[in-house]
Amino acid sequence: MITLPSQIASFAAKQREKADKLRAQHGIEPQSWYRITNAADSDEAEVMLYDEVGGWFGATADQFIADLRGITAPSLRVRINSPGGSVFEGIAIANALRSHPANVTVQVDGIAASIASVIAMAGDRIEMAPNTMLMIHDASGVCLGNASDMEEMAELLDLISDNIADAYAARAGGTREQWRARMRAETWYLPEDAVEAGLADEATKAPKTATPAEEPDEDEPEPVMHRSFDLTAYGYTGPKHDEPKPAPPPAAPESQPQLVISIADILDEDTVAKLRAAVAAQPEPAAPTVEDTASGVHHTATENSAWDGPAAVSAMPNDKATLRYCHAWYDPDGDPDAKSSYKFPHHRKNGGPANLAACRNGLARLDSADIPESERDGVRRHLQAHLDDAKSSDDRTDNEPTAAIEEPPADETETWADLVAALIPDDADDWSALVSNLIEPDTSSSAATA
Numbered sequence: 001m002i003t004l005p006s007q008i009a010s011f012a013a014k015q016r017e018k019a020d021k022l023r024a025q026h027g028i029e030p031q032s033w034y035r036i037t038n039a040a041d042s043d044e045a046e047v048m049l050y051d052e053v054g055g056w057f058g059a060t061a062d063q064f065i066a067d068l069r070g071i072t073a074p075s076l077r078v079r080i081n082s083p084g085g086s087v088f089e090g091i092a093i094a095n096a097l098r099s100h101p102a103n104v105t106v107q108v109d110g111i112a113a114s115i116a117s118v119i120a121m122a123g124d125r126i127e128m129a130p131n132t133m134l135m136i137h138d139a140s141g142v143c144l145g146n147a148s149d150m151e152e153m154a155e156l157l158d159l160i161s162d163n164i165a166d167a168y169a170a171r172a173g174g175t176r177e178q179w180r181a182r183m184r185a186e187t188w189y190l191p192e193d194a195v196e197a198g199l200a201d202e203a204t205k206a207p208k209t210a211t212p213a214e215e216p217d218e219d220e221p222e223p224v225m226h227r228s229f230d231l232t233a234y235g236y237t238g239p240k241h242d243e244p245k246p247a248p249p250p251a252a253p254e255s256q257p258q259l260v261i262s263i264a265d266i267l268d269e270d271t272v273a274k275l276r277a278a279v280a281a282q283p284e285p286a287a288p289t290v291e292d293t294a295s296g297v298h299h300t301a302t303e304n305s306a307w308d309g310p311a312a313v314s315a316m317p318n319d320k321a322t323l324r325y326c327h328a329w330y331d332p333d334g335d336p337d338a339k340s341s342y343k344f345p346h347h348r349k350n351g352g353p354a355n356l357a358a359c360r361n362g363l364a365r366l367d368s369a370d371i372p373e374s375e376r377d378g379v380r381r382h383l384q385a386h387l388d389d390a391k392s393s394d395d396r397t398d399n400e401p402t403a404a405i406e407e408p409p410a411d412e413t414e415t416w417a418d419l420v421a422a423l424i425p426d427d428a429d430d431w432s433a434l435v436s437n438l439i440e441p442d443t444s445s446s447a448a449t450a
Helices: 008-026 061-069 087-099 115-120 147-172 176-184 191-197 269-280 309-315 320-326 356-364 373-390 416-421 431-436
Strands: 034-037 044-049 075-082 103-113 125-128 133-136 187-189 258-260 327-330 342-345 447-449
Touching (some): 115 133, 133 176, 147 176, 309 356, 327 373, 356 373
Parallel strands (some): 044 075, 258 447
Antiparallel strands (some): 327 342
Protein backbone atom coordinates (compact mmCIF):
# COMPACT_ATOMS: atom_id res chain seq x y z
CA MET A 1 0.00 0.00 0.00
CA ILE A 2 1.32 3.45 -0.96
CA THR A 3 0.83 6.30 1.49
CA LEU A 4 0.40 9.58 -0.41
CA PRO A 5 2.12 12.69 1.00
CA SER A 6 -0.29 15.18 2.53
CA GLN A 7 0.66 17.83 -0.04
CA ILE A 8 -0.39 15.86 -3.13
CA ALA A 9 -4.09 16.68 -2.75
CA SER A 10 -3.48 20.44 -3.04
CA PHE A 11 -0.19 20.49 -4.97
CA ALA A 12 -1.76 20.75 -8.45
CA ALA A 13 -4.25 23.43 -7.34
CA LYS A 14 -1.46 25.52 -5.79
CA GLN A 15 0.59 25.24 -8.99
CA ARG A 16 -2.30 26.62 -11.05
CA GLU A 17 -3.00 29.37 -8.50
CA LYS A 18 0.65 30.49 -8.56
CA ALA A 19 0.64 30.46 -12.36
CA ASP A 20 -2.51 32.62 -12.50
CA LYS A 21 -1.06 35.15 -10.04
CA LEU A 22 2.25 35.33 -11.89
CA ARG A 23 0.52 35.89 -15.24
CA ALA A 24 -1.70 38.61 -13.74
CA GLN A 25 1.31 40.29 -12.14
CA HIS A 26 3.15 40.54 -15.46
CA GLY A 27 0.07 41.17 -17.61
CA ILE A 28 0.53 37.95 -19.60
CA GLU A 29 -2.37 36.13 -21.25
CA PRO A 30 -2.29 32.30 -21.17
CA GLN A 31 -0.75 31.06 -24.42
CA SER A 32 -2.40 28.31 -26.43
CA TRP A 33 0.16 25.54 -26.74
CA TYR A 34 -1.90 23.22 -28.91
CA ARG A 35 -4.00 23.33 -32.09
CA ILE A 36 -6.82 21.06 -33.26
CA THR A 37 -7.74 21.01 -36.97
CA ASN A 38 -10.41 19.21 -39.01
CA ALA A 39 -12.21 18.44 -35.79
CA ALA A 40 -15.70 17.82 -37.23
CA ASP A 41 -15.67 17.02 -40.95
CA SER A 42 -12.66 14.81 -41.66
CA ASP A 43 -11.82 11.14 -41.31
CA GLU A 44 -8.68 12.08 -39.35
CA ALA A 45 -8.42 15.01 -36.97
CA GLU A 46 -5.03 16.45 -36.11
CA VAL A 47 -3.77 17.72 -32.75
CA MET A 48 -0.48 19.63 -32.56
CA LEU A 49 1.35 19.86 -29.19
CA TYR A 50 4.08 22.31 -30.13
CA ASP A 51 5.05 24.02 -26.86
CA GLU A 52 5.51 23.46 -23.14
CA VAL A 53 2.73 21.56 -21.41
CA GLY A 54 1.00 23.80 -18.85
CA GLY A 55 3.61 25.56 -16.73
CA TRP A 56 3.84 29.14 -15.55
CA PHE A 57 3.07 30.82 -18.86
CA GLY A 58 1.13 28.05 -20.63
CA ALA A 59 -2.51 27.03 -20.52
CA THR A 60 -3.82 24.18 -18.41
CA ALA A 61 -5.26 20.93 -19.71
CA ASP A 62 -8.89 21.88 -18.99
CA GLN A 63 -9.57 23.61 -22.29
CA PHE A 64 -7.58 21.04 -24.26
CA ILE A 65 -9.69 18.20 -22.88
CA ALA A 66 -12.91 20.15 -23.53
CA ASP A 67 -11.92 20.68 -27.17
CA LEU A 68 -10.83 17.05 -27.49
CA ARG A 69 -14.34 15.92 -26.60
CA GLY A 70 -15.64 17.76 -29.67
CA ILE A 71 -13.64 15.57 -32.09
CA THR A 72 -15.88 13.07 -33.87
CA ALA A 73 -13.40 11.80 -36.49
CA PRO A 74 -12.66 8.06 -36.33
CA SER A 75 -8.89 8.67 -36.38
CA LEU A 76 -6.81 11.15 -34.40
CA ARG A 77 -3.17 12.06 -35.13
CA VAL A 78 -1.31 13.76 -32.27
CA ARG A 79 1.87 15.54 -33.42
CA ILE A 80 4.34 16.32 -30.61
CA ASN A 81 7.24 18.77 -30.46
CA SER A 82 7.49 19.64 -26.77
CA PRO A 83 10.21 19.79 -24.08
CA GLY A 84 7.67 18.74 -21.43
CA GLY A 85 6.19 20.79 -18.63
CA SER A 86 3.68 20.26 -15.84
CA VAL A 87 3.44 16.61 -14.73
CA PHE A 88 -0.19 16.69 -13.66
CA GLU A 89 -1.34 18.54 -16.80
CA GLY A 90 0.52 15.98 -18.94
CA ILE A 91 -1.00 13.01 -17.13
CA ALA A 92 -4.48 14.51 -17.56
CA ILE A 93 -3.85 14.92 -21.30
CA ALA A 94 -2.50 11.37 -21.63
CA ASN A 95 -5.55 9.91 -19.91
CA ALA A 96 -7.88 12.01 -22.09
CA LEU A 97 -6.20 10.58 -25.22
CA ARG A 98 -6.44 7.01 -23.86
CA SER A 99 -10.16 7.38 -23.18
CA HIS A 100 -10.99 8.98 -26.56
CA PRO A 101 -12.93 6.59 -28.86
CA ALA A 102 -10.82 7.51 -31.93
CA ASN A 103 -7.81 5.47 -33.03
CA VAL A 104 -4.92 7.63 -31.74
CA THR A 105 -1.60 7.78 -33.62
CA VAL A 106 1.19 9.76 -31.94
CA GLN A 107 3.76 11.28 -34.31
CA VAL A 108 6.91 12.80 -32.78
CA ASP A 109 7.88 15.70 -35.07
CA GLY A 110 10.84 17.10 -33.13
CA ILE A 111 11.26 16.22 -29.47
CA ALA A 112 9.10 14.45 -26.90
CA ALA A 113 10.89 15.03 -23.62
CA SER A 114 9.93 14.67 -19.96
CA ILE A 115 6.13 14.61 -19.53
CA ALA A 116 5.69 14.98 -23.31
CA SER A 117 7.15 11.47 -23.65
CA VAL A 118 4.49 10.23 -21.20
CA ILE A 119 1.79 11.82 -23.39
CA ALA A 120 3.30 9.96 -26.35
CA MET A 121 2.82 6.66 -24.52
CA ALA A 122 -0.98 7.21 -24.68
CA GLY A 123 -1.10 6.56 -28.45
CA ASP A 124 -2.41 3.35 -29.94
CA ARG A 125 0.55 3.67 -32.30
CA ILE A 126 3.72 5.76 -31.88
CA GLU A 127 5.80 6.96 -34.85
CA MET A 128 9.18 8.72 -34.69
CA ALA A 129 9.92 11.02 -37.65
CA PRO A 130 13.51 11.16 -39.01
CA ASN A 131 16.07 12.82 -36.70
CA THR A 132 13.62 13.22 -33.80
CA MET A 133 14.41 12.42 -30.15
CA LEU A 134 12.60 11.13 -27.07
CA MET A 135 13.93 11.80 -23.54
CA ILE A 136 13.00 10.36 -20.14
CA HIS A 137 14.17 11.54 -16.71
CA ASP A 138 13.11 11.76 -13.06
CA ALA A 139 10.55 14.33 -11.98
CA SER A 140 11.77 17.60 -10.49
CA GLY A 141 10.17 20.41 -8.49
CA VAL A 142 10.72 23.47 -6.30
CA CYS A 143 10.06 23.57 -2.56
CA LEU A 144 10.38 26.30 0.08
CA GLY A 145 10.20 25.35 3.72
CA ASN A 146 11.89 23.50 6.55
CA ALA A 147 13.55 20.08 6.55
CA SER A 148 10.21 18.33 7.01
CA ASP A 149 8.84 20.12 3.94
CA MET A 150 11.91 19.09 1.94
CA GLU A 151 11.55 15.45 2.96
CA GLU A 152 7.88 15.49 2.03
CA MET A 153 8.72 17.01 -1.42
CA ALA A 154 11.40 14.34 -1.99
CA GLU A 155 8.84 11.63 -1.16
CA LEU A 156 6.36 13.21 -3.57
CA LEU A 157 8.92 13.43 -6.41
CA ASP A 158 9.89 9.77 -5.92
CA LEU A 159 6.23 8.77 -6.05
CA ILE A 160 5.69 10.80 -9.26
CA SER A 161 8.80 9.28 -10.86
CA ASP A 162 7.62 5.76 -9.97
CA ASN A 163 4.26 6.55 -11.54
CA ILE A 164 5.95 7.75 -14.76
CA ALA A 165 8.19 4.65 -14.82
CA ASP A 166 5.06 2.49 -14.70
CA ALA A 167 3.80 4.28 -17.85
CA TYR A 168 6.99 3.36 -19.74
CA ALA A 169 6.88 -0.23 -18.41
CA ALA A 170 3.24 -0.65 -19.44
CA ARG A 171 4.16 0.36 -22.99
CA ALA A 172 7.58 -1.21 -23.49
CA GLY A 173 7.74 -3.95 -20.86
CA GLY A 174 10.29 -4.28 -18.07
CA THR A 175 10.05 -3.34 -14.40
CA ARG A 176 9.61 -0.08 -12.58
CA GLU A 177 13.17 -0.32 -11.19
CA GLN A 178 14.67 -0.79 -14.66
CA TRP A 179 12.93 2.30 -16.01
CA ARG A 180 13.76 4.35 -12.90
CA ALA A 181 17.45 3.58 -13.50
CA ARG A 182 17.15 4.89 -17.09
CA MET A 183 15.24 7.93 -15.88
CA ARG A 184 17.87 8.80 -13.24
CA ALA A 185 20.48 8.68 -16.02
CA GLU A 186 18.34 11.03 -18.21
CA THR A 187 18.26 8.77 -21.27
CA TRP A 188 17.85 10.12 -24.82
CA TYR A 189 16.51 7.96 -27.66
CA LEU A 190 16.90 8.41 -31.43
CA PRO A 191 14.08 6.96 -33.56
CA GLU A 192 15.69 3.55 -34.03
CA ASP A 193 16.69 3.41 -30.33
CA ALA A 194 13.13 4.23 -29.26
CA VAL A 195 11.76 1.41 -31.43
CA GLU A 196 14.34 -1.03 -30.06
CA ALA A 197 13.51 -0.02 -26.46
CA GLY A 198 9.78 -0.52 -27.12
CA LEU A 199 8.88 3.16 -26.67
CA ALA A 200 7.85 3.55 -30.34
CA ASP A 201 6.36 1.33 -33.04
CA GLU A 202 8.07 2.75 -36.13
CA ALA A 203 10.94 5.01 -37.15
CA THR A 204 9.52 6.57 -40.32
CA LYS A 205 11.83 7.13 -43.27
CA ALA A 206 12.50 10.38 -45.07
CA PRO A 207 10.93 10.61 -48.55
CA LYS A 208 13.21 9.70 -51.42
CA THR A 209 14.78 12.58 -53.30
CA ALA A 210 13.87 12.90 -56.98
CA THR A 211 16.37 11.82 -59.65
CA PRO A 212 17.67 14.92 -61.46
CA ALA A 213 16.54 15.12 -65.06
CA GLU A 214 19.17 14.78 -67.78
CA GLU A 215 20.10 17.86 -69.77
CA PRO A 216 18.46 17.72 -73.24
CA ASP A 217 20.61 17.64 -76.35
CA GLU A 218 20.65 21.08 -77.96
CA ASP A 219 20.50 19.54 -81.46
CA GLU A 220 17.50 17.38 -80.60
CA PRO A 221 14.16 18.98 -81.62
CA GLU A 222 11.69 19.77 -78.87
CA PRO A 223 8.99 17.11 -78.40
CA VAL A 224 5.51 17.83 -79.66
CA MET A 225 3.07 18.64 -76.86
CA HIS A 226 0.14 16.27 -77.28
CA ARG A 227 -2.04 18.12 -74.80
CA SER A 228 -2.68 21.82 -74.49
CA PHE A 229 -3.79 23.64 -71.35
CA ASP A 230 -6.05 26.66 -71.02
CA LEU A 231 -3.93 29.21 -69.15
CA THR A 232 -6.37 32.12 -69.36
CA ALA A 233 -7.51 31.37 -65.81
CA TYR A 234 -4.04 32.48 -64.66
CA GLY A 235 -4.15 35.74 -66.62
CA TYR A 236 -2.02 34.46 -69.53
CA THR A 237 -3.28 35.54 -72.97
CA GLY A 238 -0.31 34.56 -75.14
CA PRO A 239 3.10 36.04 -75.93
CA LYS A 240 3.34 39.79 -76.04
CA HIS A 241 3.98 41.52 -79.37
CA ASP A 242 5.21 45.04 -79.87
CA GLU A 243 2.22 47.06 -81.01
CA PRO A 244 2.91 49.38 -83.98
CA LYS A 245 2.89 52.98 -82.93
CA PRO A 246 0.02 54.97 -84.46
CA ALA A 247 1.06 57.40 -87.15
CA PRO A 248 0.87 61.04 -86.09
CA PRO A 249 -2.01 63.03 -87.60
CA PRO A 250 -1.08 65.05 -90.69
CA ALA A 251 -0.09 68.59 -89.92
CA ALA A 252 -2.41 71.31 -91.17
CA PRO A 253 -1.00 73.37 -94.03
CA GLU A 254 0.53 76.57 -92.77
CA SER A 255 -1.29 78.50 -95.46
CA GLN A 256 -4.74 77.35 -94.23
CA PRO A 257 -5.97 79.64 -91.42
CA GLN A 258 -8.31 78.23 -88.76
CA LEU A 259 -11.01 79.95 -86.78
CA VAL A 260 -11.46 78.63 -83.22
CA ILE A 261 -14.65 79.73 -81.46
CA SER A 262 -15.34 79.17 -77.73
CA ILE A 263 -18.98 78.40 -77.02
CA ALA A 264 -18.66 80.51 -73.88
CA ASP A 265 -18.20 83.57 -76.11
CA ILE A 266 -21.72 83.23 -77.59
CA LEU A 267 -23.62 82.34 -74.40
CA ASP A 268 -24.61 84.48 -71.47
CA GLU A 269 -22.81 84.04 -68.13
CA ASP A 270 -25.77 82.36 -66.36
CA THR A 271 -26.05 79.61 -69.02
CA VAL A 272 -22.29 78.97 -68.94
CA ALA A 273 -22.37 78.68 -65.13
CA LYS A 274 -25.26 76.17 -65.31
CA LEU A 275 -23.44 74.06 -67.90
CA ARG A 276 -20.27 73.91 -65.83
CA ALA A 277 -22.23 72.97 -62.68
CA ALA A 278 -24.09 70.21 -64.57
CA VAL A 279 -20.83 68.69 -65.92
CA ALA A 280 -19.20 68.80 -62.48
CA ALA A 281 -22.25 67.13 -60.89
CA GLN A 282 -22.18 64.08 -63.18
CA PRO A 283 -21.66 61.05 -60.83
CA GLU A 284 -18.74 58.74 -61.39
CA PRO A 285 -19.69 55.17 -62.37
CA ALA A 286 -19.97 53.00 -59.28
CA ALA A 287 -17.36 50.29 -58.85
CA PRO A 288 -18.71 46.75 -59.18
CA THR A 289 -19.52 45.26 -55.78
CA VAL A 290 -18.33 41.85 -54.66
CA GLU A 291 -20.82 39.92 -52.60
CA ASP A 292 -19.55 39.25 -49.08
CA THR A 293 -20.35 35.62 -48.44
CA ALA A 294 -19.10 35.66 -44.85
CA SER A 295 -21.91 36.33 -42.39
CA GLY A 296 -21.62 39.71 -40.70
CA VAL A 297 -20.49 39.96 -37.09
CA HIS A 298 -23.34 39.76 -34.62
CA HIS A 299 -23.32 39.63 -30.83
CA THR A 300 -25.41 36.96 -29.14
CA ALA A 301 -25.48 34.96 -25.95
CA THR A 302 -22.84 32.21 -25.68
CA GLU A 303 -22.69 28.70 -24.25
CA ASN A 304 -19.63 26.66 -23.29
CA SER A 305 -20.70 23.07 -23.85
CA ALA A 306 -19.72 20.05 -25.97
CA TRP A 307 -20.40 20.50 -29.69
CA ASP A 308 -21.41 17.82 -32.18
CA GLY A 309 -21.40 19.69 -35.51
CA PRO A 310 -23.06 17.06 -37.75
CA ALA A 311 -25.83 16.44 -35.20
CA ALA A 312 -26.49 20.16 -34.75
CA VAL A 313 -26.71 20.77 -38.51
CA SER A 314 -28.96 17.73 -38.98
CA ALA A 315 -31.44 19.17 -36.45
CA MET A 316 -31.67 22.53 -38.25
CA PRO A 317 -34.60 23.16 -40.63
CA ASN A 318 -33.85 23.84 -44.32
CA ASP A 319 -34.69 27.48 -43.84
CA LYS A 320 -32.51 30.29 -45.26
CA ALA A 321 -32.93 32.62 -42.28
CA THR A 322 -32.03 29.88 -39.78
CA LEU A 323 -29.08 28.59 -41.78
CA ARG A 324 -27.65 32.10 -42.31
CA TYR A 325 -27.94 32.79 -38.56
CA CYS A 326 -26.38 29.49 -37.46
CA HIS A 327 -23.39 29.50 -39.87
CA ALA A 328 -20.48 31.88 -40.48
CA TRP A 329 -20.26 31.40 -44.28
CA TYR A 330 -22.52 30.48 -47.19
CA ASP A 331 -21.96 29.66 -50.87
CA PRO A 332 -23.61 32.38 -53.03
CA ASP A 333 -23.83 29.93 -55.95
CA GLY A 334 -25.55 27.23 -53.88
CA ASP A 335 -29.18 26.66 -52.91
CA PRO A 336 -29.92 29.13 -50.04
CA ASP A 337 -32.30 26.59 -48.44
CA ALA A 338 -29.81 23.67 -48.67
CA LYS A 339 -27.52 22.89 -45.72
CA SER A 340 -24.71 21.91 -48.08
CA SER A 341 -24.38 25.59 -49.09
CA TYR A 342 -23.26 26.64 -45.56
CA LYS A 343 -20.08 26.13 -43.51
CA PHE A 344 -18.81 26.78 -39.96
CA PRO A 345 -21.96 26.06 -37.89
CA HIS A 346 -21.87 27.48 -34.32
CA HIS A 347 -25.54 28.05 -33.32
CA ARG A 348 -28.07 25.28 -32.76
CA LYS A 349 -31.17 27.30 -33.72
CA ASN A 350 -32.23 30.69 -35.04
CA GLY A 351 -31.79 33.22 -32.22
CA GLY A 352 -29.91 30.74 -30.04
CA PRO A 353 -26.56 31.28 -28.28
CA ALA A 354 -23.20 30.74 -29.98
CA ASN A 355 -21.35 27.56 -28.96
CA LEU A 356 -17.78 28.44 -27.95
CA ALA A 357 -16.35 25.01 -28.77
CA ALA A 358 -17.79 25.29 -32.29
CA CYS A 359 -16.24 28.76 -32.69
CA ARG A 360 -12.83 27.50 -31.60
CA ASN A 361 -13.06 24.47 -33.89
CA GLY A 362 -14.09 26.71 -36.80
CA LEU A 363 -11.09 29.00 -36.26
CA ALA A 364 -8.75 25.99 -36.05
CA ARG A 365 -9.82 24.59 -39.43
CA LEU A 366 -10.37 27.93 -41.17
CA ASP A 367 -7.01 27.98 -43.00
CA SER A 368 -7.65 24.57 -44.58
CA ALA A 369 -11.35 25.13 -45.40
CA ASP A 370 -12.54 25.17 -49.04
CA ILE A 371 -13.73 28.79 -49.19
CA PRO A 372 -12.43 31.81 -51.13
CA GLU A 373 -9.28 33.31 -49.65
CA SER A 374 -10.90 36.76 -49.51
CA GLU A 375 -13.64 35.43 -47.18
CA ARG A 376 -11.40 33.89 -44.49
CA ASP A 377 -10.91 37.17 -42.62
CA GLY A 378 -14.67 37.80 -42.45
CA VAL A 379 -15.30 34.31 -41.04
CA ARG A 380 -12.45 34.80 -38.55
CA ARG A 381 -13.92 38.11 -37.31
CA HIS A 382 -17.38 36.53 -36.97
CA LEU A 383 -16.24 33.56 -34.85
CA GLN A 384 -13.74 35.58 -32.81
CA ALA A 385 -16.45 38.09 -31.92
CA HIS A 386 -18.41 35.33 -30.15
CA LEU A 387 -15.30 34.24 -28.23
CA ASP A 388 -14.67 37.87 -27.23
CA ASP A 389 -18.31 38.22 -26.12
CA ALA A 390 -17.88 35.22 -23.82
CA LYS A 391 -15.28 37.20 -21.84
CA SER A 392 -17.94 39.77 -20.88
CA SER A 393 -20.63 39.10 -18.30
CA ASP A 394 -23.27 40.98 -20.35
CA ASP A 395 -24.52 39.71 -23.71
CA ARG A 396 -24.91 42.30 -26.46
CA THR A 397 -27.25 42.45 -29.46
CA ASP A 398 -27.11 44.30 -32.73
CA ASN A 399 -29.62 47.16 -32.58
CA GLU A 400 -27.76 49.87 -34.45
CA PRO A 401 -30.12 51.91 -36.69
CA THR A 402 -29.32 52.27 -40.33
CA ALA A 403 -29.44 55.81 -41.69
CA ALA A 404 -31.56 56.28 -44.79
CA ILE A 405 -30.06 58.03 -47.83
CA GLU A 406 -32.13 61.03 -48.83
CA GLU A 407 -32.60 61.71 -52.54
CA PRO A 408 -32.96 65.34 -53.66
CA PRO A 409 -36.42 66.18 -55.07
CA ALA A 410 -36.60 65.60 -58.81
CA ASP A 411 -38.05 69.03 -59.51
CA GLU A 412 -35.00 70.81 -57.95
CA THR A 413 -32.44 69.45 -60.47
CA GLU A 414 -32.28 70.78 -64.02
CA THR A 415 -31.76 68.05 -66.58
CA TRP A 416 -29.09 68.13 -69.29
CA ALA A 417 -31.82 68.52 -71.94
CA ASP A 418 -33.08 71.70 -70.22
CA LEU A 419 -29.58 73.20 -70.22
CA VAL A 420 -28.92 72.34 -73.88
CA ALA A 421 -32.27 73.77 -74.95
CA ALA A 422 -31.21 77.13 -73.53
CA LEU A 423 -28.30 77.27 -75.99
CA ILE A 424 -30.53 77.85 -79.08
CA PRO A 425 -32.43 81.19 -79.19
CA ASP A 426 -36.11 80.99 -79.91
CA ASP A 427 -35.82 83.34 -82.95
CA ALA A 428 -32.97 81.35 -84.66
CA ASP A 429 -34.02 79.21 -87.64
CA ASP A 430 -31.31 76.60 -86.98
CA TRP A 431 -27.81 76.12 -85.55
CA SER A 432 -26.14 76.58 -88.94
CA ALA A 433 -27.68 80.01 -89.32
CA LEU A 434 -26.33 80.97 -85.87
CA VAL A 435 -22.77 79.81 -86.62
CA SER A 436 -22.72 81.35 -90.12
CA ASN A 437 -23.13 84.80 -88.59
CA LEU A 438 -19.82 84.32 -86.73
CA ILE A 439 -17.68 83.95 -89.93
CA GLU A 440 -16.45 87.08 -91.68
CA PRO A 441 -17.29 87.33 -95.42
CA ASP A 442 -13.61 87.50 -96.51
CA THR A 443 -12.67 84.22 -94.62
CA SER A 444 -15.01 81.86 -96.49
CA SER A 445 -12.16 79.41 -97.10
CA SER A 446 -11.40 79.03 -93.37
CA ALA A 447 -12.45 75.96 -91.37
CA ALA A 448 -14.52 76.49 -88.19
CA THR A 449 -14.35 74.15 -85.13
CA ALA A 450 -16.23 74.44 -81.88
